[in-house]
Amino acid sequence: MFKKDFPYFQNSEVVYLDNAATTQKPKSVIDSQLEYYEKYCANTHRSSFGHANKATTNFEESRKILQNFINASKKEEIIFTKGVTESINFIAQAYAKDFKTVIISSLEHHSNITPWHTQGRNLQKGLKVVKYKDNLDFDFEDYENILKNNPNSFVSISHISNTFGKIHDIKRIISLAHEYDCVVMIDGAQSLAHEKIDVQDLDVDFFAISGHKTFAPTGVGAIYIKEKFLDKLDLYQTGGATIDQVDFNSSTFLPSPFKFEAGTQNIAGIIGFGEALKYLKHVGYENIKAIEKDVFNYLNEELKAIPDIIFYNDTSDSIGSRSFNIQGIMHDDIGILLDKMNVAIRVGHHCTQPIMKSLGIKGTIRVSISFYNNYEDVNIFIKSLKKAISMLK
């Protein structure tokens, strides 16, 4: 029903089921890129001629749109970044590095693991990993024990697993962390494409957002920073656009958000991000949730009927991604054959090697849906998967 809004689907025969990696872009987002580059390309926050003003206005409009979209109380709380990877690295370096302990979950993406390693943390020193239960459920008992033994820590946990689609109960994770005087960052890379986020209701301290997984251009994202932390952050990168006064001895910096957005930003991308959020609002989370639930359930029922399929979780508390293997077949081989049949899925470790290792596998076959996917996509995928299996067995 919504595919008509996405030029990719008019131009391509591919059945696109790799939405956890990146989403397709609606026409309004693509048009906004062309419009910026063809009609008013100029830098922002510097020059004062007409096109520069227009670029600045549209760029700042995106900040307001995102602020309203996630119900942040002030636009100063929204800092644009390249994506979730940069958002997490930013907060790790500018704020969390001095914490004795950082707490993450077992299902984290590498982007929420490696920034902690670069600070010299590991399981013996300064890094705690919350266990998972049978169904890959977040182990709240283990979490609370870790919190009890490590108050005043920094908690950094993903909302939705890109590999298994598992939704963490982040409201409970955040409120428990606060009970033990911890500060919390949520990796929301997979969130906005599927779920309404209200940062004030969540009472989250930092919320990392990926634009390209939310129908916006690549190379754009954001970090929400609760106002009370804005003055507690070290500078992350400095240079043009961050400064108030500079001489050869010292510099003074502008207030947030500018002091955290050094250099020329991805202007077109950020303007496109605003357009993507406008489009999402137009579609509405009620529609998105209803469609995704229906298609996800259908996908799951069809998968369950495939002989020798191995799942690692059931679909309770899950959305978007479904990971599995077929007994006796390498996931990579399925990926190669499905590509030949014009079906785009991802095979491998999905940037979550630690959970793969603890499950004793090298990777999975992952199908990840968005609201533009439909039963027909699932039918083609299942037919192609069955064909690939019969070729490989």
Ligand SMILES: Cc1ncc(COP(=O)(O)O)c(C=O)c1O
């Ligand atoms: C859960 C999760 N965290 C972080 C990232 C990295 O996000 P980005 O591509 O915006 O840097 C991803 C991307 O796959 C992800 O799925």
